[in-house]
Amino acid sequence: MDGYNWYSQLVKPSWAPPAWLFGPVWTVLYILIAVSFGKVLLMAWQKQIALMVALPFILNLVFNFAFTSIQFGLRNNLLAAADILLVLATLIWAMAAIYPHARWIAYIQIPYLLWVLFATVLQLTVTYLNR
Numbered sequence: 001m002d003g004y005n006w007y008s009q010l011v012k013p014s015w016a017p018p019a020w021l022f023g024p025v026w027t028v029l030y031i032l033i034a035v036s037f038g039k040v041l042l043m044a045w046q047k048q049i050a051l052m053v054a055l056p057f058i059l060n061l062v063f064n065f066a067f068t069s070i071q072f073g074l075r076n077n078l079l080a081a082a083d084i085l086l087v088l089a090t091l092i093w094a095m096a097a098i099y100p101h102a103r104w105i106a107y108i109q110i111p112y113l114l115w116v117l118f119a120t121v122l123q124l125t126v127t128y129l130n131r
Contacts, residue, residue, distance in 0.1 A: 003072025006072070006075050007072060010126055010129075011126070012125075016122060032108050033061075033064075036108050036109060037060075037061065040053070040094075041054060053097045053101060056093035067080060070083050077131075078127055080127070081127040084116070084123045085120060087119075091112065095113065
């Protein structure tokens with residue numbers, strides 16, 4: 001059984017969105033992430049901001065990309081819950097770090113932040129329901 005079939009058989013809360021919604025949402029979010037994170041990395045490369053300002057963006061990408069492998073590859077809800085908390089924490093850190101330098105970058109993270117907040121609550125709930 002592949003990871004997506006495994007996930008579809010887990011107990012989920014009644015308010016969990018349908019599986020087809022995740023693709024379109026992440027497509028839009030990844031466009032925002034690519035634009036904003038790309039600008040942050042360019043600013044760091046050009047020494048317009050310190051590397052420490054870019055660090056939470058880099059960590060966020062690592063944790064974000066790790067989530068799918070953890071959730072659907074390893075099929076580990078507890079580790080996925082820990083990972084999504086790291087995604088949320090590094091996103092908040094990134095928004096706070098970049099705000100003094102480029103407010104627009106912080107502002108376009110708001111849809112990503114709202115989705116990650118929702119995804120965090122969903123993952124924690126799924127983890128609890130399937131313990």
